[in-house]
Structures are given as structure tokens and as C-alpha cells.
Amino acid sequence: MTGYDPLGLYWGDLHVHVREIRRERESSGLPGAAGPFSLEEVYAYGREVTGLDFVAVTDHDVSLCPDEWEATREAARRETVVGSFAAFLGYEWSHVAGQPSCGYGHRNVIYREFEGPLLSCGAEAYDTAPKLWQGLREQVALENAVVVPHHPGRAAGGISWNLDCWDPELERLVEIYSLWGSSEKPGPPFEIRYLAEHSPTGRGEAPGHFVQDALARGHRFGLIGGSESHDGRPGGPLWHGPHRCGEEICYRGGLQATYAASLDHDSLFDAFRARRCYATTGEKIRLAFSLNGALMGEELAGAERRRVTVEVAGTDALARVEVIRNNVEAHVVDPGSDTCRFEWEDLRPAEDADYYYVRVTQGDGHMAWSSPVWVG
Ligand SMILES: [Zn+2]
Ligand SMILES: [Zn+2]
Structure with a gap:
């Protein structure tokens, strides 16, 4: 299609966790919960098993010690293969129960470069979304960061997206689908089911916090899919905690498609900032729209x-x-x-x-x- 013809279509997953499950695996007893657990294995899984072109490991900010953040930075640089695979540096700004960081919703922070600060919601300086945005502006520059609200319509524990809090310059993308289901609008298909007791609808959703609610308010953002893998399998998680993906609670992980000039960090990141992306429920469906x-x-x-x-x-x-x-x-x-x-x-x-x-x-x-x- 005109406009898309000069671009390549690349597949990725900017929402992958590995450390939490690694810490829990001894006690879980789940046969399918074993590995991959090292950062090298995680990236290799994305490259070789799910056939992805780009991946970010986005462990929770408050669970990362300085050494682990350093290791994440080093791995992104080391695991990138110029021209064939891009590993992005990132983390998840989540929340701490009972602290000011509650009530904004979870956001993934993705950097263009292999260097970047861990602005944790556990630190008073970054314990609200506006403080996070301010910190990114001061320390990273707008064009080198993207902030991605995710599972916006999920009710559990007050983690739904607070639509009063949106930064159009940084929050260029929103994750509409992950293993939790679809946040396009409440209800099926792919209705959010986890922790239904937290929701007034009896499913697991927070009405009024969905992507369509945000679009109707005039927020402008691109749509992506992510796996939200907590077992280190980008684009193809098998487990989330004790729940097998594709069964009662969790669906298959999602994918992010991106139209970029070439497969390298700058081109892909420019495409993220340009919102030239779309979401799928895990299948590599090709879609062009103008x-x-x-x-x-x-x-x-x-x-x-x-x-x-x-x-x-x-x-x-x-x-x-x-x-x-x-x-x-x-x-x-x-x-x-x-x-x-x-x-x-x-x-x-x-x-x-x-x-x-x-x-x-x-x-x-x-x-x-x-x-x-x-x-x-
Ligand atoms: Zn989250
Ligand atoms: Zn997450």
C-alpha cells in the first residue's frame, strides 16, 4: 500500500518480565514454569522461538536492585544484533501498595538508547506519573523515551489507567492487549477475567478506563500488543503465576507490529514515537490502513x-x-x-x-x- 511500501513490518514484544518468576520457581512446583530465566535466554527465546525482531525486558522497577538494572542495560546492548534483532532497555513503573504511586495505572518505560535511568515509583522523586514524566524530560529527553500505559481496563488492585493522567508527548503508545485480555472496551471478545471480585461488572474490568474511553476523551495514542510474560517467554508466555496462558484466567500473549524504515534501534524507536504500530492477540496478522x-x-x-x-x-x-x-x-x-x-x-x-x-x-x-x- 502506498506509504507503507518503503517500510518493513517488524514484530516485537515490549512487555516481558523474568526476574519475579525466577525468584519464585523453586516454590512454584509447576513443571511448565521452568526457564528461560537468564536475560540471554529470554532474548534468545524471542529471536529463535517466537521469531521476534525486537524485545524489551520490563521488570518491575521496585524489584530491580542497581546491579540488576546494570545487567539489564548490558544485556540490551549485548543481545542486539545490528540489522536482525533489537533489544530495548526498559522497565515497568508500577506502584507500591498504600503509597502515592497507587492510582495512576502501570506504565512501561522504553528507552531509545542502551543507557537510561531507573526512575522508580518506590522513590519519592518519581512516585507519581507527573513526577515520572518530569524526570524523563530532565534526564532523557522526549525523543528518546516512550511511556506505555498497559492493561488500562484491568481492575485488580486499583491498577487501571487513570485517564486524567496522560502525557501526549511521552505516552505515544498504549497496550490494548496482553495475556490479561483486551482493553479496547469492556466485555467479550477477550474480556478481562482476572480477579473478577475487584470489578463492578463481575469480570475483571474497570469500566471507564478502556482505550475507547480514552479516545473519546481526545487522548491520541497508538495501539500495541504485548505478552506481559512473567515466565521469560517474549511473545509466547506459557504461565502467569499458577495460571496457564490460554485457559481460564490468561489468554495467549499479544504481539506488537511496527512499520519502520529498517530493523535498527533508531528506525524502530522513531516508529514507536510516530505510533506506526498495531496490536495482535499473538498471531502475525498483517494489516495496513491509511x-x-x-x-x-x-x-x-x-x-x-x-x-x-x-x-x-x-x-x-x-x-x-x-x-x-x-x-x-x-x-x-x-x-x-x-x-x-x-x-x-x-x-x-x-x-x-x-x-x-x-x-x-x-x-x-x-x-x-x-x-x-x-x-x-
Ligand atoms: Zn503492570
Ligand atoms: Zn507487566
């Missing part, structure tokens, strides 16, 4: 005529391909085959600020969500 030539993640000042172009190559028959305008299904195609390409012109009157994204559903239930294009 509006009047603007690629996913881009903004148009305004347009009377809106011509949408969509191309999809699924890994199974495509059951539905939907163009969503302002959270409403505006155009639906039922291809019935593995691939489809269509153009559609939205003839309805423009509103003040419109956003469009594409939702793909395969016959086997797997899904993909593009990042939006905004008009106005």
Missing part, C-alpha cells in the same frame, strides 16, 4: 472527503474487518478468505475531531487493532 494517504498513528488537519484503504493478510480466514469511526463500527467487510483489500469513503459529515481505526477478527478468533488516524 486514510487519505495518512498512515496509522498520523493526524490530518481536516478533510471533507475521507477515503480509507485497508489491506489484511490473516493467518486464518478473515471473519470481519471493521473500520471504527469515533468508537462506532462505520464500515464492515466479511471477506471469508485469508486476505482482503478494500477502499471505503466515509460520506457522513465531519465532526470536530474524528478518529478511525481498524479491527480485524479471524475465523479462529484471533484479532488485530490498528493505531488510529485522526482528522481535525
